[in-house]
Amino acid sequence: MNIKGNLMYRLLKIYSIALILIITIFAIGVSLVVGIEKKNRAERLSQSALTRMTYFVEEKQRKVNELANNIAESEQYYQGLTSYFSMNDAEYLAYTLKNNYSSSNFTNLIEQITLTDKDIDFIAVDTQFSKEQYLSDAKSLYGRKVSKIPKKDTLLLGASIKPAGWNFIGNVYIGINRAPIDEMLHQLSNEFTSDIFLISDRHQLVYSNSEDEELKEKVNVFLKKGEAFNIESVKKDYFVEEAYITNERYHLISFVDKDKVSDNSRLFFILMALTSLLIDLILLFLLYRLFNGYVFQVNDILESIKKVSEGDRTVRITEETKKSELKDISAGINDMMDNLNQFIRDNYELEIKQKEADFKALQAQINPHFMYNTLEYIRMSALSEGMEDLSEVVFAFGSILRNNISKSKLITLEDELKFLEQYVYLYQMRYPKNIGYSFQIEDTLRQIEIPKFSLQPLIENYFAHGIDFRRINNAISVSVYQEDGVLKISIADNGKGMSPELMKQLNNYLINEKEFETDSIGIKNVNERLKIIFDSRYQMSFKETNYGGVTVLISIVLE
Secondary structure, three states, X not given: OOHHHHHHHHHHHHHHHHHHHHHHHHHHHHHHHHHHHHHHHHHHHHHHHHHHHHHHHHXXXXXXXXXXXXXXXXXXXXXXXXXXXXXXXXXXXXXHHHOOHHHHXXXXXXXXXXXXXXOEEEEEEEEOOOOOEEEEEOOEEEEEEEOOOOOOOEEEEEEEEXXXXXXXXXXXXXXXXXXXXXXXXXXXXXXXXXXXXXEEOOOOEEEEOOOOHHHHHHHHHHHHOOOOOOHHHOOOOEEEEEEEEOOOOEEEEEEEEHHHHHXXXXXXXXXXXXXXXXXXXXXXXXXXXXXXXXXXXXXXXXXXXXXXXXXXXXXXXXXXXXXXHHHHHHHHHHHHHHHHHHHHHHHHHHHHHHHHHHHHHHHHOOOHHHHHHHHHHHHHHHHHOOOHHHHHHHHHHHHHHHHHHOOOOEEEHHHHHHXXXXXXXXXXXXXXXXXXXXXXEOHHHOOOEEEOOOOHHHHHHHHHHHOOOOOOOEEEEEEEEEEXXXXXXXXXXXXXXXXXXXXXXXXXXXXXXXXXXXXXXXXHHHHHHHHHXXXXXXXXXXXXXXXXXXXXXXXXXXX
């Protein structure tokens, strides 16, 4: 038998399986949690991008609306606007100087907005009175006339100029630099990208940061048809959020690609799997190195112990090849063998002789069964002579003796109460006018087993400490009943009772397990034996009987 090989195999197998299971379950659990969290982050990203973009667009739209309203509500501004397109620059400058420059020159209003908002690339104005358009940008804050608004890479927002009494005279446009918008959306997440589409109420794409050609194509299909984009068509592949902003002038949609989220989660799972595999290999290698040396030493100890068990008491373990606690164990075993050999040499023969003497003495003792049979003969003789009382006393004493010599450790409640009744009966026969007793048990509880002699010490305590033989009304009762699934054993007497201090100490010992010095060994033995059998389902307590004396209550939760 290869002890080393088998032990090594078992230990490595157990630890390997445990390590692989623990690390694998941990890796899978972490991956699942991270996957769910990544999905939640993707959904939050889609909503967050929508919220940020909504706030940004509404803020810029508010500015272009205010600019259009300022021009429309000021007669001098919109007259200045119409004059601007009908005059050359010199004529217009002379016009504004003549008619209060600050209130008639609408370009001054536009210049202030351009200077205060760094996100704006340009501001443009067109009117129905001229084919030319006004443009203010970084090259010309004051503005200039152009034939066409340049198609820059910007987010273009517009508002109509409608003075009082006019239906429409023109439009104001704000061209917003895409860079801060793209940067704002990029900062929301380093893991995923939120694709934003801003579509006007005329079904024209105003802004998009998407590089997903397939997604852009799906959006363009709806826009070419002049239809509003249906987000239900892409919810299978994207996390989608939408909103209608600036009085439903714009339809804002945010997309996060589910495949990219899944790929990200899958990549994390692969990294976790590779990491757990690497950890498994390292730990298994370390375990192998550790157990290889450890098992070699244990094997030597086991081989030596095996030889000792086969009778070779000359074997000694080599301590030089052992380390740490195994060296201490080896030294202890060697010392034990030396002491054992010395002990055997000094005491073996004497011990054998003593055992033989004890055995002979045991054989010489009276057989308890012989004593019981003799009592039975005496009982039958008394009965034949008409001495029924003596016969009953001998029968009760013989029953107690038989119960005592029985090797059974458990007894039914019915038999235990019969034994107790016989025990009390013997006392009553001695004092027939002084003692009364009552024993009651519910039929359904008769066959429940408890440790033998569990109740007798409690009855004996009454006759040893509680009974007053000068009285003629001494009484003791034992009741066994069931209450709400709990077996109750009540032993009540009307004896001398006990002091409140002693009763408190006893209950603290029984209920709260607080030790105290007492001569009542019987109570401790009963408590320990019942606790061994019934554990936490058992409880015993003492209380004062209503009419004097002591009541012992034993409770056992029935299974």
